[in-house]
Amino acid sequence: MRLLVLGGTRFLGRHVATAALERGHDVATFTRGMSGESPEGARALHGDRDDPDALPTALSGWSPELVVDTSCQTRAAARNAAGALGGAGLRGYAFVSSLNAYRHWPPGPVGPEDDEPTWTTDEDEYGPIKAEAERVLGTALGDRFLTARAGLLIGPHDPIYRLGWWLDRIARGGRVVVPDALDQQIHAVEARDLAAWLVEMAGQGRSGAVNAIGPRGMTTFGGLLELCREVTGSDAEWVPVPEEDLLAAGVQEWVHLPLWLQRDVARTAWDVDDTRARRLGLPTRPSRETVADTWAWMQTSDRPPLPANRLAPGLPPELEATLLSSR
Ligand SMILES: NC(=O)c1ccc[n+]([C@@H]2O[C@H](COP(=O)([O-])OP(=O)(O)OC[C@H]3O[C@@H](n4cnc5c(N)ncnc54)[C@H](OP(=O)(O)O)[C@@H]3O)[C@@H](O)[C@H]2O)c1
Structure with missing residues (x-):
């Protein structure tokens, strides 16, 4: 399938692009072209996702069926992706959020995803931005949208x-x-494990929020x-x-x-419910x-x-x- 990585040249996104290529997808990365190269075999699309015209322009003639979004750091980036990719052609969108989207983390603990409030304030800070990005994209994509609320990421290329x-x-x-x-x-999550799983989740069109952490x-x-x-x-x-x-x-x-x-x-910050992650097969090497x-x-x-x-x-x-x- 045609899989777009929003990001894809630094750490997690690079592993996503590599995992998608290994699974035989037709892969494109979308970046400003400042932080590195796309893995060989992926097409490199360029633009600034904070610019509403950049993604539609870069995608002209190539319409993705799957998206893995590793690079969203602003509200504008989320709005622009929702506008450009929320249409009917997309089968699955896996978004990389953070445990910081939860109001009470840190210090936690964090229970099952649907029981925990996320930020609803408009500060220009990481947690509230990720939480709003989830809402904006979730509204546009409905049951084609999965958000992985990642904990500590480790692995090569960090x-x-x-x-x-x-x-x-x-x-x-x-x-x-x-x-x-x-x-x-x-309970860290290995970037290569998370990357392969995100590709799988997008491909299956999975939805909902998942605490993306390693097992207890x-x-x-x-x-x-x-x-x-x-x-x-x-x-x-x-x-x-x-x-x-x-x-x-x-x-x-x-x-x-x-x-x-x-x-x-530490006692509460690492106390994060991982039942859904394990049920959905997030692996741990x-x-x-x-x-x-x-x-x-x-x-x-x-x-x-x-x-x-x-x-x-x-x-x-x-x-x-x-x-x-x-x-
Ligand atoms: N590290 C952790 O422990 C941790 C924990 C929880 C969640 N997270 C989340 O995990 C994700 C991991 O990110 P990563 O750095 O590993 O992903 P990545 O996709 O490998 O790297 C970030 C990419 O975003 C691109 N980018 C940045 N700003 C852009 C813009 N305005 N327009 C277009 N492209 C842009 C960069 O390329 P250019 O600079 O060339 O544009 C780069 O390719 C992030 O969303 C982070 O919030 C990380």
Whole structure:
């Protein structure tokens, strides 16, 4: 079938385009042409989705039957896609939203999708924008619209380098500051698993909202760090630091120590109902494969820069030195 990826050249979208090509679809990506190349075999359509004329112009003569939308970050982008793609020819539209669409996440917990309120305010912020985009597209597409409210994404080509920072740091070896919370649960979703599943869901014309996260018991923070040590062949030695000491030193959760959340937040933030995701077959590959493949990708010359407006993740060296010097 003709499958359009709105996005498709960076991380999740790139894996969507690749998965769709592997399944024999006729694939086009739609981007501004600034963040990378489409996978070989996909047609590269260009335009800015914030411009109402761009998508209809780019699509003239090529009408998609399926859409996977990984790039929606504005209300205008959602309105324009609804206007251009809401017609009768489309069979399925799988949209990538976020757990941030929920009013109460973070910190959560998040119950079954239909029981949880999403944002209805008009702030120019990520969660309210994703929630409104879901409504705008859902209204235009009805039962052909599925929204995947994704949690943490990991895998090769991740331009945000959360897991990537840990791989780099652990590969350097020596004494590594880790939060004294290695048993913290992590239910991330592998970008390649989510990508293949989105293609499948669009193809089946599935509808509704799905919490797109990994299964409970998938891994722990310590489990991921151990895999980083293993795949990098590092001699790194963990130096566990209690939460109170990290906070007193000015360490910011998630930013300075990527993937780490304060105890109280972690307890509920990872407590997300995944019944529908599992019922609809969202797969989960072994975390070892994800970590090893991410590290292998990071050894190539393919590392993209951080997206604009993104803070580089990781513990500043002077903060690390201070924390280590007293231990
Ligand atoms: N990372 C996480 O942990 C996480 C968690 C939950 C949800 N999400 C969501 O998951 C999705 C993942 O995104 P991704 O970066 O991996 O997807 P991607 O499709 O691989 O990359 C984003 C694409 O959007 C294109 N793009 C950006 N602005 C555009 C515009 N105005 N018009 C047309 N194209 C535009 C970029 O190309 P150009 O720059 O060349 O235009 C790029 O190809 C996002 O929707 C994000 O909100 C991520």
